[in-house]
Amino acid sequence: MQTIKTANPEGSPNNGGPINWYKKFMAIVAVINLLLVGFDSSYIPLRDIYFHQIPPVVVTYDKIKGIEPHPETENYLETVNQLTRQLQQPNSSLETPQVEDLLESLRYESEGMLNENPFMAAGKFGTFAKIQRRMRQHLGTEYASDAFQTFWTSSYLITHNSNQELNFFQSKITPLIASNYSRSVDEIGQFTDDFWRIDIFFMCFFGLEFLLRTFFMHRRITGLRWIDAMLRRWYDVLLFLPFWRGLRVIPVAVRLQQSHLVNFDRILVQMTHEPAAKLADRLSRFVMVRFINQAQDSIREGTAAQSLLNPQPAIDLNNVNEIEVITDRLLELTIYKVLPQIKPELEAVLHHSIESAFKESGIYQSLKALPGLGNLPRDFTEQMASNLAQTTVTVLETSYADVEGRVLFERLSKEFNQAFRKALGDHQTQEEIQILLTDFLEELKLNYVVKSTHSDPEATLAEIENLYQLEEPPSLPSVQ
Structure with missing residues (x-):
């Protein structure tokens, strides 16, 4: 009988040594890549948090996503800043022609912002609604347009302490308007996304590693073709696909398990407990019924008796x-x-x-x-x-x-x-x-x-798991 010899089968523990350290290193690199993929996927939904809490991240990563300040909302905030600077000048008041021009411009731009909704392209409907709600509550009006038209008048600001009103706008409204943005599109009409410029290094790295790993596996295991080795490691292909990046969690989990950095055994057992119990029960009954039916057919057709009375030559592995x-x-x-x-x-x-x-x-x-x-x-x-x-x-x-x-x-x-x-x-x-x-x-x-x-x-499966726990030696702590 031919014996297949392997130097170190995939997934078998290797206590120390370069192979074990190599597995740990590759697992850590895969985790880093997965974290980058997760950050990129969640950047747009969480951009407001980064914008208010970690502004340098937004300044850097907006370029990757093709994000730029929205011109309409930027012009609006610039007009507000001009008004603030004008009022801070000596001998300036709300009744000067320059201030009146700025207030009129703000009323006009407010009306345009409410009618055209520049927040729609960025999908910031909640932000736009929050701006209108805060202005209505602050002015006590039914409509947001009335609130803006009243707020940007000299008469209102004179009677309601202009400094406090402008501070309210700068603290409650300006951050919401500033979070708006516009996003460029590429030649095929899709939003610009240059994350591939970062991911390409990982894709090439894992692609080359996949070819080398499967090649050496093919050389190490007798009778295993290179294409068969690739099929065995099919999940590693997900690491260098330019799409469906979220599926990279599968090879990352496998590599963490194989490198013994994390033990997912307990998690997998609990997640698959009920489905595995049902499937095992149905499969065992299917195998039993199939075996009995085949035995009955063999007996009815007489093949069982013929095999007993007139045995045919069979394959002999050891001449015994x-x-x-x-x-x-x-x-x-x-x-x-x-x-x-x-x-x-x-x-x-x-x-x-x-x-x-x-x-x-x-x-x-x-x-x-x-x-x-x-x-x-x-x-x-x-x-x-x-x-x-x-x-x-x-x-x-x-x-x-x-x-x-x-x-x-x-x-x-x-x-x-x-x-x-x-x-x-x-x-x-x-x-x-x-x-x-x-x-x-x-x-x-x-x-x-x-x-x-x-x-x-499920009771049978629980009994089997208890037997496994009695047989298995202590292992690495499980991730809860």
């Missing part, structure tokens, strides 16, 4: 007749181990048989009636039974150990097999046995397969 070896071993155990242990029981059976035979004869009754000879029949039968048992065991041991005796045993076994096969070849006997075996298998299917549906597969 396993059936003969097993039979010889069982016969050896029977002669040298079993018979000596059951010698008292064998004597009892022979004693009973001899005594029963003597009781049926008139000689036994005559001897029993003679004075002084009443116990002679019993002593005689006991002695004969003991001698016969001892002789039987001795003869079998001597004959089996002797070369000529072994030949006689083999001849007896051969003649017995031929006689047994000839007896089974009788058509009526075959039909009777086929009917009995078919009925027996049908009863087995009805009694055990159907009854198994009443058992709880």
